Amino acid sequence: MRLSIIVPVLNEAVVLPGLLERLLPLSRHGCEVLFVDGGSTDESVAMIKCAGFKVVPSQPGRARQMNAGAACTSGQTLLFLHADTELPTGAVDCISQALSSDLHRWGRFDVCITGQHWMLHVVGHMMNLRSRWSGIATGDQAMFVTRAVFDAVGGFPDQPLMEDIELSKRLLSLSRPACVSRCVTTSGRRWETRGVWRTILLMWRLRWNYWRGVPVDLLARAYQ
Template structure:
């Protein structure tokens, strides 16, 4: 039986045909070094799966919903360490070694700093604020490339089956085991959310939704509000 990989990279997708090939091509060096690449598709209506298949270790179909897709990928993964990566996010050089070193030092989970790509002048400020807030609170977002041991994932019960804030809730659960390893190496993530929705409008929307979540609002209600505004 083949030796299980140390790291499994899990990418949830939904209609990402325009970018999935570039994302997976960027990860081929990690795959050649032994990482497992799992694409978990939530029912794309374009040719995401066809484009991903030659470049991934496996392409899995799942019920739609980022949390459900990431959980399905984790259950199918063979690696001892799990990295959850958005389809529009790219890893920095040496990411696999940085993850291994952070987890070997006794942390159960962590995330990278983030850099946002795009033309809007506020994007560097937004990324700085995201990274600083994450260090202060110990809460990470999916844009930052969440990684963890398989044991930590299981102890947390996986990502909560909710349509929004699943990364926030997962961070809360993982913090019960350890503070996150906040790596200064930066993943590069598309700033399309802020550019398409308007930078200030999106910032205010996300802060308002987070505030309501901390006050106990239903994730289903928050998801409806998010979709309505977008």
């Protein structure tokens, strides 16, 4: 099945050079790669177009951007990739194998978080364990799904936060996720900029409040 890689971006000029270099070989080998810009004011759009990739404009917000990207792609399988996340070697084959039977209709990779703080390794390990136990995936884990199933559940919910968790809940009604043990690598900049322990506590509090039914708009303001 042809794979469409959808990358939401918003002022990502700092990380784009490495990302573009990594995605070019995948594009040359038949993957469809689409960037969805949420209104960047830096050089992001110019850099993407200069590398030869297509950019689709969208209203800001990851959920809206990823839905807009899915609507503009033609692959039978969709991979949603954050700009600061690096796919492992052989990622396309991993996805193909994970979805080769009816047992799994969607999935995600294990994640390793890069950075200076030792706790980032523990954070990534706990994210992977939690995901295997709960069946809930996060955007940092490079979620992938067949187009038919993505369309069947209505895509990402139009909400400013926790869109990955809500999509996982919808997809769980159809199958458990395929958990690919090969790691994607994602930047720990969010944790290190805000403080690793502070960010860990914030994310746990936000998730707990989300499960309790606190309106997602309030959680998004707390996140910001």
